[in-house]
Amino acid sequence: MKVATYNVNSINSRLPVLLRWLIETTPDVVCLQELKTPQEKFPEQALLDAGYHAIWHGQKSWNGVAILSHHDKPEEVRRGLPGDPDDTHSRYIEAMVNGIHIGCLYLPNGNPAPGPKFDYKLRWLERLTSHAAELLASRTPVVLAGDYNVIPTEQDVYKPERWLDDALFRPETREAFQTLVAQGWTDALRKIYPIETIYTFWDYFRNAYGRNAGLRIDHFLLSPELDRRLVAAGVDRDVRGWQKTSDHAPVWIELSDG
């Protein structure tokens, strides 16, 4: 079973690229972020025509998350992260697909830091950590996939010294992510590629993709039940070189049958 995550940076602007990638790589489950579309303008029919059922949580202009399934329709478990009823951002949706609990997340960027946006990011990470603990306690197979907007270590950024004050790399951010992982999650890409340079995002600015000036910020965290089933992982980095593409590349993992 292949599970992918892809920050599309507007699903309607990205539809030709998304459909081409789906048809070429046929993932079983896909987590999407940054839909940038209101609920009613999600391209449900185009995805159905390509063979994918979807659930999604849209929002005008910003954010937005979706889960696609090549087989049965995802069975929605929750939308929105618990812990703050005043949080209006569409950044979390969770479903059961093929007996696996899938959490699809778009963590706040948090820049500029320090400031209220950075505070929101750290609060959101705390809420995610609380919810993740409950998911682990459920002892079910869980994937938490998405754009974390976290550069976990110096290994995950082309020039660490330039990112020290950035919300994606500040010590508070890295420590919060480490606290989450230390609950018992597996960083799937890093497990498969322990020493390699792996990037999932290249800025639109300054020919970042051409210079391979990238970041690793899209992650899969696996519960112990799924850690045992992890057989492969990768980044479809060539998609980042296509015309009219996102600034993120799709990332995927392959899981063996239960």
Add this chain to the structure above:
DNA sequence: ATGTCGGACACGGTCCGA
């Protein structure tokens, strides 16, 4: 500080967020 996208508002160009 810079650079480049995408969306909103509203139809040309500027602003915001990333």
